[in-house]
Amino acid sequence: MGEAAMKTLIKKGAEASLYLADWHGKRVVIKARLPKSYRPKQLDQTIRRYRTVHEPQLMHEAKRAGVATPTVFLVDVENGEITMEYIQGKQIKQLLDAASPTERCRLCVEVGGLIGALHSHGLVHGDLTTSNMILTDEGRIFFVDFGLGDRSGELEAQGVDLHLFRRALQSTHFQVADECFHAVLKGYGAARGADAAAAVLEKIREIEKRGRYVAERQQEA
Amino acid sequence: MTINQKNQQFCLGIESTADDFSVGIADFNGEILANTSSAYIPETGGIHPREAARHHAQAAPAVLQEALTQAKIKPADLTAIAFAQGPGLGPCLRTGATVARALASYIDKPLVGVNHSVAHIEIGKLQTHAKDPLTLYASGGNTMVTAYASGRYRVFGETLDIALGNCLDVFAREAGLKHKKGLPLGAAVEQLAAKGKQLVPLPYVVKGMDLSLSGLLTAASTALQKGAFSLEDVCFSLQENAFSMVTEVTERALAHTEKREVLLTGGVAANKRLQAMLASIAAEHDANFTVVPQQYATDNGAMIAWTGVLAYTYGLTVPVAESFVKLRWRVDKVDVPWVKQP
Numbered sequence: 066m067g068e069a070a071m072k073t074l075i076k077k078g079a080e081a082s083l084y085l086a087d088w089h090g091k092r093v094v095i096k097a098r099l100p101k102s103y104r105p106k107q108l109d110q111t112i113r114r115y116r117t118v119h120e121p122q123l124m125h126e127a128k129r130a131g132v133a134t135p136t137v138f139l140v141d142v143e144n145g146e147i148t149m150e151y152i153q154g155k156q157i158k159q160l161l162d163a164a165s166p167t168e169r170c171r172l173c174v175e176v177g178g179l180i181g182a183l184h185s186h187g188l189v190h191g192d193l194t195t196s197n198m199i200l201t202d203e204g205r206i207f208f209v210d211f212g213l214g215d216r217s218g219e220l221e222a223q224g225v226d227l228h229l230f231r232r233a234l235q236s237t238h239f240q241v242a243d244e245c246f247h248a249v250l251k252g253y254g255a256a257r258g259a260d261a262a263a264a265v266l267e268k269i270r271e272i273e274k275r276g277r278y279v280a281e282r283q284q285e286a
Numbered sequence: 287m288t289i290n291q292k293n294q295q296f297c298l299g300i301e302s303t304a305d306d307f308s309v310g311i312a313d314f315n316g317e318i319l320a321n322t323s324s325a326y327i328p329e330t331g332g333i334h335p336r337e338a339a340r341h342h343a344q345a346a347p348a349v350l351q352e353a354l355t356q357a358k359i360k361p362a363d364l365t366a367i368a369f370a371q372g373p374g375l376g377p378c379l380r381t382g383a384t385v386a387r388a389l390a391s392y393i394d395k396p397l398v399g400v401n402h403s404v405a406h407i408e409i410g411k412l413q414t415h416a417k418d419p420l421t422l423y424a425s426g427g428n429t430m431v432t433a434y435a436s437g438r439y440r441v442f443g444e445t446l447d448i449a450l451g452n453c454l455d456v457f458a459r460e461a462g463l464k465h466k467k468g469l470p471l472g473a474a475v476e477q478l479a480a481k482g483k484q485l486v487p488l489p490y491v492v493k494g495m496d497l498s499l500s501g502l503l504t505a506a507s508t509a510l511q512k513g514a515f516s517l518e519d520v521c522f523s524l525q526e527n528a529f530s531m532v533t534e535v536t537e538r539a540l541a542h543t544e545k546r547e548v549l550l551t552g553g554v555a556a557n558k559r560l561q562a563m564l565a566s567i568a569a570e571h572d573a574n575f576t577v578v579p580q581q582y583a584t585d586n587g588a589m590i591a592w593t594g595v596l597a598y599t600y601g602l603t604v605p606v607a608e609s610f611v612k613l614r615w616r617v618d619k620v621d622v623p624w625v626k627q628p
């Protein structure tokens with residue numbers, strides 16, 4: 066990654082460190098997945114490699130589904146680094162609580178539509194949270210952080226994807242979570258059609274009922 | 287003779303959400319005066335809810351008596367009776383609730399319904415002096431990462447299918463290990479894992495801040511059946527994969543919430559390897575790491591008693607007529623007015 070002259074750390078997350086850098090006169094973000102010392106080296110390498118290879122592929126495929134993602138310029142699998150276009154904007158996370166109800170609803174409907182577009186194209190994001198969505202100054206929503214995503218058209222995967230987003234809303238935007246998710250489903254339904262949306266909603270309900278003592282409960286019944 | 291001073295108040299707590307029937311007594315200053323249990327150990331397989339409930343009903347009088355004896359108080363000295371109202375197995379919960387209602391009516395004292403998961407967090411905070419932790423609560427029935435925000439414990443991550451303790455237990459049974467008194471199945475796996483060396487490739491499934499363990503369990507069992515790997519190596523690999531997943535989601539939640547403390551609670555908290563992994567991520571984020579002491583890690587009545595004290599202090603009692611059990615009572619549905627926003 067020698068060509069990036071200056072690197073400024075912009076975010077140290079749990080999984081990766083993000084740097085702002087200059088690459089041939091372009092403002093870029095370098096996402097570096099650092100080794101995790103708590104897990105065995107072999108496992109750590111497998112996971113980091115897989116995600117580093119996987120993320121750019123899914124970002125590219127998302128574009129084809131009509132979902133804006135940063136363009137990837139370089140992938141350094143050995144070092145777990147992805148160099149991508151810098152997206153100027155704000156995380157939806159920072160905007161949602163303070164937005165007016167109408168604006169909030171509009172954003173969520175749009176996000177729902179984008180999730181629907183991904184799903185219709187056989188992609189699941191795997192980490193739908195409002196910090197992984199950036200609203201640019203021009204008003205476009207970009208999705209980032211596809212490392213946990215998957216190519217899957219299965220109802221189960223789609224249900225889990227939306228379930229995770231609902232849970233993320235509940236833990237982070239608890240005052241407005243219900244209205245937001247409602248709007249997300251509206252946008253999702255518009256993108257996917259009523260039948261597909263109803264099937265996923267049914268799946269979400271089923272997923273929510275899972276959890277503690279599944280096997281034992283079956284004996285009770 | 288009783289040692290009850292005039293203004294000392296006590297709460298008795300009954301825990302019976304799964305395989306343990308336990309009674310604890312706490313005073314209103316957070317002193318645990320009694321904590322005693324009787325465990326149902328199934329002859330074969332996992333918990334049979336009705337059998338467990340039968341065990342609890344039979345064990346209840348002796349366990350209650352033992353708790354009162356430990357605390358050196360009489361039933362009439364109690365200020366309130368708390369019971370685990372959920373989440374848990376229906377027949378087990380109902381047995382505990384019946385005992386609690388009977389006792390409360392007999393001494394004519396109020397009943398407090400306690401959420402089992404909240405209780406695991408509160409006893410952890412009480413025992414470790416953690417103030418505002420990110421908590422990993424991992425047991426046979428639950429695996430979740432929670433932190434307090436605005437009136438409730440919010441769930442940041444959790445299992446999408448089976449619990450961590452359940453994953454280890456079911457694997458242990460499939461490997462032919464037996465549940466012995468004093469050596470739970472999870473501990474048997476831990477001992478074997480410590481002798482393992484070779485990492486068997488197994489699934490690693492993290493989704494957002496959630497995780498899925500059922501695929502890992504199936505793959506580990508299959509790997510063992512095939513006979514290509516030793517039991518020690520499969521135990522080792524199962525633990526490394528499962529604990530790495532749990533640690534990864536905990537670290538994600540830690541980065542997200544920016545809490546300064548990490549608390550490990552629930553039955554799996556006893557595992558040294560899991561403790562070491564969590565200690566590592568806590569250190570990396572400059573957070574203080576604490577583990578609930580062993581006697582309060584597994585399901586116990588003391589945690590119900592102490593959480594009963596907290597709830598009672600805020601007037602959160604339930605009339606007997608409304609004291610029905612809640613099988614799927616999520617932690618993030620419970621108001622915790624006693625927790626102060628830091």
Ligand SMILES: Nc1ncnc2c1ncn2[C@@H]1O[C@H](COP(=O)(O)OP(=O)(O)O)[C@@H](O)[C@H]1O
Nearest residue numbers: 078079080081094135150151152196197209210
């Ligand atoms: N290409 C980008 N341009 C601008 N900001 C970005 C870009 N990629 C990520 N970010 C910001 O950095 C944060 C962390 O990046 P992300 O890929 O989500 O990594 P992590 O796994 O740490 O969450 C995102 O929430 C987003 O705000």
Ligand SMILES: [Mg+2]
Nearest residue numbers: 196197209210
């Ligand atoms: Mg992210």
